[in-house]
Amino acid sequence: MTIDVPTSRSDRSLPQLQPVSFIGANGQPTDVPTDGLRIPSDRTLLGLYQKMVQIRRFEAQVTHLTRQGRLATYPSAAGQEAIEVGATTALAPGDWLFPTYRDTAALLTRGVPVTEILSAFRGDWHCGFDPNEYHTSPAATPLATQTLHATGFAMAAKLKGEDACTLTFLGDGASSEGDTHEAFNFASVWQTPTVFVLANNQYAISTPLREQSNATMLADRAAGYGMPGLRVDGNDIAAVFAAVTAALERARAGEGPTLIECLTYRMESHTNSDDPTKYREAEEVEHWKQFDPIDRLEKHLRSAGVLNDERAAEITASAEELATSVRDAMNTEAKVDPSELFDYVYANPRANLVAQQAKLEAELAAAGRS
Structure with a gap:
């Protein structure tokens, strides 16, 4: 099964390419060209599955806490777990992550404790954690500023002779910001070890992609800066992990930056203060549910014989334990x-x-x- 690729308003744009994908929505192997990428082992995929299940439950719990007034505005990444978990897992401990406000799943994957992640949503003045401890920058709220930070940090690491790459996330909306284009150009000119992971979730708040850009593939922009660009199925965690792993290998070999466009969909509202029913149809959301990253990976793992009901129950229980720890932590008044x-x-x-x-x-x- 293939993803419906959004169309451009112009017939002059480059041809649309089906995104690289290993595992289809039915959990079976696809016949899409994989550009020589290596699919991760089923053992690796099982670990990624567990992390995604935990994070999906975490997202649901945090949403409940915002409705109870325990947390402020929260931007959910439900449905985009494959991008954040897959990309972040590919990083080495010495690499640096530069997340955005929506990348809570990446912070959890990086090992940042839930209390430290959510402290910012309780109004704490600091980012909640020590960036040096987790090799992770505070989450950027202004659009695209993190792309510059990731590029500059990578340049510094290169000048110092350090074996460190940087990875940053950005959305389709942020890809139109001037900071992003400056970062792309600088990274390519100076061949910085930077990986740009563009989560194309079809909307910049309420603005659909077709009204943001006349291009059919955002990954095509990489060519204008002289760096590799690749489009992958952002709901196939195997493809995301493989693409980012390959990009990091290139970066470590001194071959410069890579832009990876991950095609996905924002299943929830922009934040809990947003009403998406005012600008998108329910049928569109239903259509994208069939590509859910967790469901497809579960089908694959069961088919491969590495996931059964007993193991699935254990993973669900671990997700509930995480949700309980979040409730307990956030229902305790912070000592300020x-x-x-x-x-x-x-x-x-x-x-x-x-x-x-x-x-x-x-x-x-x-x-x-x-």
Whole structure:
């Protein structure tokens, strides 16, 4: 079964190519050319399946917490787990990840604890975790800024002679930003070890792809910068993992950056404050459900004999344990030190700021809260 590729408004665009895919929506091997990529072993795929199941349950739990007022606005990546899990798993421990606000699944895959990931959605002033500990940058909210960060970091690593690649995610909307094109050009000119993973989920908030770009394939943009570009089925985690693995191998060999367009669909709203029924039809969402990344991989693993009911139940139980830990953590009031308000404002605090801090501390002491 093949994915319906969105069409362009122009007949002048390049031909549409079926994305690289190993596993079809029915769980069976596809007959799509795989560009020489190596399919991961079923053992590797089983581990990826478990991570996706856990993250799908995590996403559902977080959505419930936002509705309960325990967390602020949250951008779900449900349906896009294959891209984030597959790409992030391909990274080496010494590589660096540069995520966006929607890439919570990538942070979980990278090993960042749930409490540290979600602290930002509770209003904490910091990103919630130490970037150096997980080789992961704080998630970027402004569109496309992370592409520049990933490129610059990779350039620095190259100059220092470090064996480190960078990987960054961006969406179809961010691909139209000027920062993205600057990053593509710089990365290609200086041959930085950078992998750009473009999650084409068909919408930039409420703007469909056909109104964002007149190109049929966003991966074609790579040619304009003199770097390889590849389009893969973003709902086939085997294809994502294989493509990113190959791109990282190129980067480590000094062959520069790669752009990988992952064709997928945003199953949920842009954030929990968005109403997607105002700009897309229910039939469209139903159509894309048949390409669900978890369902197709489960069919494949069962067919291959590496997943049975008992193992599936164990994986589901582990996902429930994760959801429970999220509930327990987020239903506990965060302990906030009011004095943190004055930290990191100035290297050398000004007199008025010192006076304000002293006044606050005096008031807290008088209230017995010092």
